[in-house]
Amino acid sequence: MGTITKALDLLGFFARDRAEIGLGEFVRLTGRDKATVHRHLTELAENGFLEQHPETRAYRLGPALLRLSALRETLFPVRKLLQPIVFDLSEAVGELAHASLLQGEVLSPVIHADPSLHGVLVHFDIAEMLPLHATSSGIAALAFCAEDTRAKVLTRPLSKFTDQTISDPAALKAKIEQVQRFGVVSMSGTFDEGVTSVGAPVFGEGERVVGSLAVAVPTVRANPEKLRDIAQRLLVEASHASTALGGVFPRSFDTLPPDWGDKTLAQQVI
């Protein structure tokens, strides 16, 4: 790991339940040398990527991130373009919808919307990166990303998040082929126990996949018909999203068979 990566990696420890991190906690979290961690934190803070609480001296994500992300949105308004699509999707299916962007070998969530119609909701954490092999969003992106990215993911150990996570490369390959055929994928309990999701790829300029659009439902509310309805709607919205980002959503996918989605839930039961 290079110096820059090591430093940027520190920013990844912040989460919804970890708003501030002190030097000692960073040392514990990284297992790195205190002097090095301190030097990295100081440089990040000097550049506005972190800021320190005036009294506790604990670190927080800094204002430079707001400025740079606002600039990126001004130049390439991805969030602005995807926001109404994610909103419409969530309203149409009555469940949590989210969009995420491919960032190396993970997906980075950028927008989510939930009409919150039900007593049981999927807990969505904007800070949590989505692994490519364990989520429907991830597999949707994986199926259409650059060959070398896919090869890398398939040759590395596939970490288990739940009992249902696909950890056999051959099984993952078979799943990928299904997505390449139908343009949409459904996974149940592979990342979060009790959550079933449906994902579709979003394409940008140069016909490359830039991310995914997905809907996540508590598995208790998922049934094959509902998953199929969500998938149909998702295909429409992923096409809108691709057009919005200057891409083209392929029109060559096979029509979803009536029993599409049956297997997703059958796996869960077994």
Added chain:
Amino acid sequence: MGTITKALDLLGFFARDRAEIGLGEFVRLTGRDKATVHRHLTELAENGFLEQHPETRAYRLGPALLRLSALRETLFPVRKLLQPIVFDLSEAVGELAHASLLQGEVLSPVIHADPSLHGVLVHFDIAEMLPLHATSSGIAALAFCAEDTRAKVLTRPLSKFTDQTISDPAALKAKIEQVQRFGVVSMSGTFDEGVTSVGAPVFGEGERVVGSLAVAVPTVRANPEKLRDIAQRLLVEASHASTALGGVFPRSFDTLPPDWGDKTLAQQVI
């Protein structure tokens, strides 16, 4: 400059009129060694802080910035809290209003709003950092920031942006004292020729200044009465903004004298 600072510094070259930057252009802009620049760009891209155009290979700001800024906003919703205040302010005065956050020895703009009522508007660039000594926002923050930050700014050469920029530390000190007395400051043509602005500090937790709120008008539309009206409104909104961010806006400022703002424009004329 440390390695991390050098790498993060590369992100600062993006601007509204510079959405993509190729390796060659980065080398030219930084005057640094090509191999080093390439290594830094690669590490930034691997971590999602940059992404490459699929065909041209030119770099753009990356999706990690969206995720981290969204997380920061979830944890400390500064933008969300300041947005309605900046909007109300701009509507009330009929001119461009903006909020910016203190980031080391510069201000980083985070929100702006302009009701666009006039044929001539101030061009506001969200990508442009505001120097502390040359803008009303900056001087407002400078007047209430930590003593060591103020000392640093005052002992360094004060770069000239226009003929009107204060470059004499004694003159800047006098200006700072005025702001400390009235809680608001007006500057004309010191950063952009033809732009007059009024700024007030915004306070956060621990009674420290976190940034500024400001209104900028084309100098052709500025007159002492208008500047005074803007200043009065700004004092109210800066107090709201401070409260929203968990801070306290001092109530001990002197009442603005009737001729407040006269001098600002007089300077411009001389």
